[in-house]
Amino acid sequence: MAQCFNIIGIAVVLFVINNDFIRPLSAADTKPVNISSLTLNTGKKIPSIGYGTSGVNGLEAALNSALEAGYRYIDTSTYYRNEKVMGNVIKKWITEGKLRREDLFLLTKLPFFGNRPEGVPKYLKQSLENLQTDYVDLYLIHSPAGLKENDGGLDSTTDIVAIWKEMEKQMDAGLTKAIGLSNFNKTQIERILKNSRIKPSSLQVELHAYLQQNELVDFCKENNILVTAYAPLGSRSMTAYNANRGNNVTLPDVLENPIVKRIAAKHSKTAAQVVLRFDIQRGVIPIPRSYNTERIRQNIDIFDFELDDKDIEELKSLDAGIRFFKFSEMAKHPEYPFRGEVQK
Numbered sequence: 001m002a003q004c005f006n007i008i009g010i011a012v013v014l015f016v017i018n019n020d021f022i023r024p025l026s027a028a029d030t031k032p033v034n035i036s037s038l039t040l041n042t043g044k045k046i047p048s049i050g051y052g053t054s055g056v057n058g059l060e061a062a063l064n065s066a067l068e069a070g071y072r073y074i075d076t077s078t079y080y081r082n083e084k085v086m087g088n089v090i091k092k093w094i095t096e097g098k099l100r101r102e103d104l105f106l107l108t109k110l111p112f113f114g115n116r117p118e119g120v121p122k123y124l125k126q127s128l129e130n131l132q133t134d135y136v137d138l139y140l141i142h143s144p145a146g147l148k149e150n151d152g153g154l155d156s157t158t159d160i161v162a163i164w165k166e167m168e169k170q171m172d173a174g175l176t177k178a179i180g181l182s183n184f185n186k187t188q189i190e191r192i193l194k195n196s197r198i199k200p201s202s203l204q205v206e207l208h209a210y211l212q213q214n215e216l217v218d219f220c221k222e223n224n225i226l227v228t229a230y231a232p233l234g235s236r237s238m239t240a241y242n243a244n245r246g247n248n249v250t251l252p253d254v255l256e257n258p259i260v261k262r263i264a265a266k267h268s269k270t271a272a273q274v275v276l277r278f279d280i281q282r283g284v285i286p287i288p289r290s291y292n293t294e295r296i297r298q299n300i301d302i303f304d305f306e307l308d309d310k311d312i313e314e315l316k317s318l319d320a321g322i323r324f325f326k327f328s329e330m331a332k333h334p335e336y337p338f339r340g341e342v343q344k
């Protein structure tokens with residue numbers, strides 16, 4: 001069962017959202033948020049929803065909005081190049097007495113171009129400096145496939161077990177409270193499980209209504225690994241992102257799906273709230289990204305309704321194996337995780 005994520009002693013705010021009126025931010029107008037939490041295999045708690053931050057534009061204002069709305073789990077990566085801004089915002093909140101470090105759950109990742117044993121202490125140290133903190137709550141290997149440090153070409157020598165042993169040492173040293181994986185497939189996770197002293201606490205993968213990852217989620221549950229869903233809204237900005245790079249594909253939009261929209265109308269919630277609530281009820285942690293204050297608040301306002309069995313069955317039926325993040329540039333790497341997949 002999900003438990004209450006405790007935010008003792010802080011006047012944090014969850015603004016009640018309705019469709020036509022958003023209450024303004026004001027210190028007097030505060031209401032504590034009760035975000036549920038899950039427990040990692042380390043015994044430590046993790047909030048059941050996080051805030052995704054890839055794409056740097058306007059992060060300072062957006063992160064302030066996210067903290068004001070009640071997000072405490074913040075997802076970043078060396079690769080997003082936004083840790084410095086993040087560190088400054090967090091420091092300000094702590095200095096002003098609005099937040100304690102222990103109330104936050106900070107996650108960052110080892111970059112593709114640092115994916116070798118000696119890269120682990122090097123890039124974790126850099127992240128800690130940028131974030132202005134002594135430890136992160138979870139450190140992930142961003143990808144099983146690695147790139148060369150300098151020219152960004154494929155580094156075919158990536159040894160995920162050797163990298164994991166260095167991840168364990170960072171945990172021993174207290175520089176991270178838990179360690180985990182991102183974009184690894186089942187076979188690769190099995191290899192880590194067989195060759196590790198400390199088991200992975202979490203797996204972060206693409207997961208949304210069109211890519212529900214049932215087999216992987218079940219496998220992780222059996223092995224006490226919590227699953228985090230990236231692109232939980234179906235990463236709507238990917239169509240524009242691709243178009244900017246001359247890749248003119250139109251991706252199906254999860255939030256425009258008629259079934260999702262009908263369930264949303266039934267609960268007087270938005271399509272985004274329905275798909276995020278679906279994750280919560282599956283025990284999967286979504287990390288939606290938004291730079292819009294209203295949508296940031298909307299995405300966390302999902303603890304006051306429940307999808308019923310019929311809703312769940314209908315949402316399950318949308319699973320279509322559609323992967324938006326294929327990392328095609330890594331396809332020739334020996335550890336490319338999606339090689340065995342039939343592409344849709």
Ligand SMILES: NC(=O)c1ccc[n+]([C@@H]2O[C@H](COP(=O)([O-])OP(=O)(O)OC[C@H]3O[C@@H](n4cnc5c(N)ncnc54)[C@H](OP(=O)(O)O)[C@@H]3O)[C@@H](O)[C@H]2O)c1
Binds near residue numbers: 051291292
């Ligand atoms: N481990 C990995 O390899 C990996 C890969 C990809 C992503 N991630 C992580 O996962 C996070 C989330 O993934 P993502 O950013 O790709 O996709 P996402 O969260 O599924 O979707 C973000 C898009 O949805 C829009 N949006 C947000 N809330 C909305 C709402 N309530 N209604 C309608 N539209 C809404 C956002 O636009 P607005 O900003 O305009 O609201 C943005 O365009 C990332 O930020 C990153 O932290 C990790």
Ligand SMILES: *[C@@H]1O[C@H](CO)[C@@H](O)[C@H](O)[C@H]1NC(C)=O
Binds near residue numbers: 031032034
């Ligand atoms: C949050 O939980 C506390 C303690 O369980 C409770 O007193 C409070 O009313 C809850 N707040 C909301 C907004 O549900």
Ligand SMILES: *[C@@H]1O[C@H](CO)[C@@H](O)[C@H](O)[C@H]1NC(C)=O
Binds near residue numbers: 248
């Ligand atoms: C991209 O797709 C749009 C809509 O289908 C089309 O109008 C446009 O010509 C296409 N552009 C390219 C460069 O293919």
Ligand SMILES: *[C@@H]1O[C@H](CO)[C@@H](O)[C@H](O)[C@H]1NC(C)=O
Binds near residue numbers: 186188334338339340
């Ligand atoms: C899992 O990753 C390995 C690389 O370690 C790859 O060869 C295999 O095809 C992948 N499995 C699937 C189902 O894609």
